[in-house]
Amino acid sequence: MSNARTSLTRRDFLGAVGATALMGAAAMAAPEPKSDRMVRMGIVGGNFGAQFQWHLDPNCTVEAVSDLRTDRREHLQHVYKCEKPYESLEKLVLDPRVEAVALFTGAPDHAQHVLECFKHGKSVISAVPACLTLEDAHAMKEAKERTGLTYMMAETSYYRWPTILARQLWKERRFGRFLYSEVEYYHNRIGALQDGLSMDQGKRTWRYGYPPMLYPTHSTCFHVGVTGERLTDVSCLAWGDDDPALKDNAYQNPFCNQVALFKTSGGNICRCNVFWRVNSDGERAQWLGEKMSMYMAGVSGQPQVIREFGKKDVREVPDYFPLLPEPMRIATGHGNSHGFLTHEFLMSLVENRAPAVDLYEALAMTAPGIVAMASSRKGGEQMKVPSFDKA
Ligand SMILES: NC(=O)c1ccc[n+]([C@@H]2O[C@H](COP(=O)([O-])OP(=O)(O)OC[C@H]3O[C@@H](n4cnc5c(N)ncnc54)[C@H](O)[C@@H]3O)[C@@H](O)[C@H]2O)c1
Incomplete structure (x- = not known):
């Protein structure tokens, strides 16, 4: 979990980031069950x-x-x-x-x-x-x-705590008119012949030779899931090595690293990486805006930082566990996101409403990667991403 703590007091934090960004977290009382429906x-x-x-x-x-x-x-x-x-x-x-x-x-x-x-x-x-x-x-x-x-x-990635915070700051229009996001997912060696997840008892699993851009959502979510924008056009460059898994696989895929540049429906830009051969790891984003930028903590030692024009840097991420029922507030992988995904799906059924990452949002995170893969196969040609939104 990347919620770096500093000596910043709670009052400093509220003053610097704004009370609203913290709402729904520490400020909120524990939610009572809204219904006895199971x-x-x-x-x-x-x-x-x-x-x-x-x-x-x-x-x-x-x-x-x-x-x-x-x-x-x-x-x-x-x-x-x-x-x-x-x-x-x-x-x-x-x-x-x-x-x-x-x-x-x-x-x-x-x-x-x-x-x-x-x-x-x-x-x-x-x-x-x-x-x-x-x-x-x-x-x-x-x-x-x-x-x-x-x-x-x-x-x-949708419920990593820095993403929840970035979503709130976007809603408050704090980034300004322009936003450039750098979003990435790195998983070294996955998909290769020697990868334990790609071979099981001598047999290939679905991960063997799997194309990076057909696994785009950990990255694209950092833009789509924060802004609600759509990724409309893409040009994607790609690189592959001589691993046997890239010579013969179920996907006819020769690539292990892909870099996509997306235009967005709001006139913004998103640079999106998915790499399977890189000496780095994890899912991470930085959002560079006209008035505010936010950098997620990274394996290089980059701390979590919010930099806003005319204000002191803020290095804290709120504790969002109070948004969950008490028994579900347990640390999980992927930035403590698992309990939030579990609860959101159940609440969408109990409250008879669409969940946060419904099919429209899911396809807005998935389809751009499918088209990015097609672009890579054509040497990076710029291509349009079709919309799967409600007619
Ligand atoms: N951060 C994340 O969001 C994250 C992390 C890890 C995995 N995943 C995703 O979660 C999914 C599962 O990942 P995994 O690592 O557990 O994969 P896995 O291949 O190890 O496990 C999949 C399981 O599904 C079972 N299965 C397949 N078809 C079935 C059927 N018809 N009926 C019943 N069981 C069936 C298989 O027997 C297998 O045990 C994948 O789609 C992966 O992309 C997401």
Whole structure:
């Protein structure tokens, strides 16, 4: 977690950043459960999918779990204290007691698995990315609008605490007229032949040779999820090495590092990196505005800093845990975002409203990467990103 603490007092912080930016965090009382409705979840995918807080939310009960692998199914049962395992998602969705599914299967399966859930009347929170092709994006949008079911993408960058703060500052129009964002996700060696996540017992997993820009959302979310802008045009340069995984893979992908330059619907600019061969790691952004800039902490030692014209630098990020019900305030990976994703999806169902990262936002974070990949295949040609917004 990158919420660097300094000797700044709370009053200094409020004065420098503004009371509103802190609202909803330390200033807020713990939320009481708004309803006694219990959402009955089915959890699918027992690796990353076991890292959420469904069993701790006052408005949720874990009805069933599933993984194709027995060990992972048992792990899910243990974590979520659930006595009903299914051998597959396809069997779990037949259970009429399951209302909604948390889908944490491999990326290439998301679109098909979301459609399978919708077909059986289940709402879905899905791991990133939303999908891998524009055709699947269209199909998901069509099915979501036809069924009226809820979709949310579990994008961890959305609820990193500096992102929550940047979103608030954007809402207050503090950055000024111009914003340039640098957004990035670095995961050294993933996708390569020698990577433990890409080979499992001698067999290739979905990560083997996986294209960086088909995993864009940890990065694009830092722009789209803060500003609500759309990434409309892209030119993407790419680099690949001689790893065997880039010579022969399921995606015909020769790239391991990609740099996309996006135009945005608000006339702004976003530089977006996804690198699999780099001596760095993590998800990070900096937002450089006409009047205010914000730098997230980074592995290089860069501290979290907000720099605003005429004011003292601010290096603090509020504690946002008070936004969650008490039992869910536990540290998690990805900047403590997991509890926030869990709770937001459940509240969207309880309150019968769209979740923060609904399908429109999810596709606005995913489709630009799909087009960036196409641009890289054409040597960086500038291309238009289609809109998947509500007509
Ligand atoms: N920060 C983040 O947001 C973040 C971090 C890690 C992973 N992820 C995403 O989460 C997803 C899962 O990642 P992972 O590392 O756990 O992947 P994984 O490949 O290790 O696990 C996926 C699991 O899904 C199961 N599965 C596949 N098809 C199934 C079916 N039809 N029915 C039941 N189970 C099925 C597999 O058996 C496997 O155990 C991926 O999409 C990944 O991109 C996101």
